[in-house]
Amino acid sequence: MGYELHITRKENWLDEDPELDISMKEWTDLVNNDPEMRLDHEATATTTGGETIIVYSEGLSVWTAYSRDGIRGNHAWFSYDHGNICVKNPDTEIIQKILVIASLLRAKVMGDDGELYTLEDQSAGTQLKKRWWKRW
Numbered sequence: 001m002g003y004e005l006h007i008t009r010k011e012n013w014l015d016e017d018p019e020l021d022i023s024m025k026e027w028t029d030l031v032n033n034d035p036e037m038r039l040d041h042e043a044t045a046t047t048t049g050g051e052t053i054i055v056y057s058e059g060l061s062v063w064t065a066y067s068r069d070g071i072r073g074n075h076a077w078f079s080y081d082h083g084n085i086c087v088k089n090p091d092t093e094i095i096q097k098i099l100v101i102a103s104l105l106r107a108k109v110m111g112d113d114g115e116l117y118t119l120e121d122q123s124a125g126t127q128l129k130k131r132w133w134k135r136w
Contacts, residue, residue, distance in 0.1 A: 004087060009108070043077060046073065066097070
């Protein structure tokens with residue numbers, strides 16, 4: 001489990017409104033035109049027991065310019081999911097990249113609980129705080 005941020009155009013990231021979806025083409029075009037991003041479609045990880053796990057997901061991408069990329073198997077994964085782009089357990093550096101991508105896609109950034117994240121919040125030092133008054 002973990003906490004996710006969602007790049008979405010929907011009122012709530014859980015809504016099913018295909019007209020507001022970020023299309024796979026929009027997403028792959030953005031990734032392919034960003035020299036800091038790489039479209040992998042799969043992720044590989046090794047468990048503490050030594051097993052290798054491979055997850056395939058169309059649109060799965062990694063932010064290669066992330067300062068912790070590759071350190072102890074760490075990567076900043078961006079996954080395409082039902083018209084949204086999702087990132088699990090982002091730190092402050094990853095949130096900055098999420099906000100830039102959202103801006104390019106004319107979308108917003110929303111947490112699992114519906115709170116919104118903005119560039120203004122980040123530049124004001126409001127890091128990773130859930131803004132309950134922005135949920136509705």
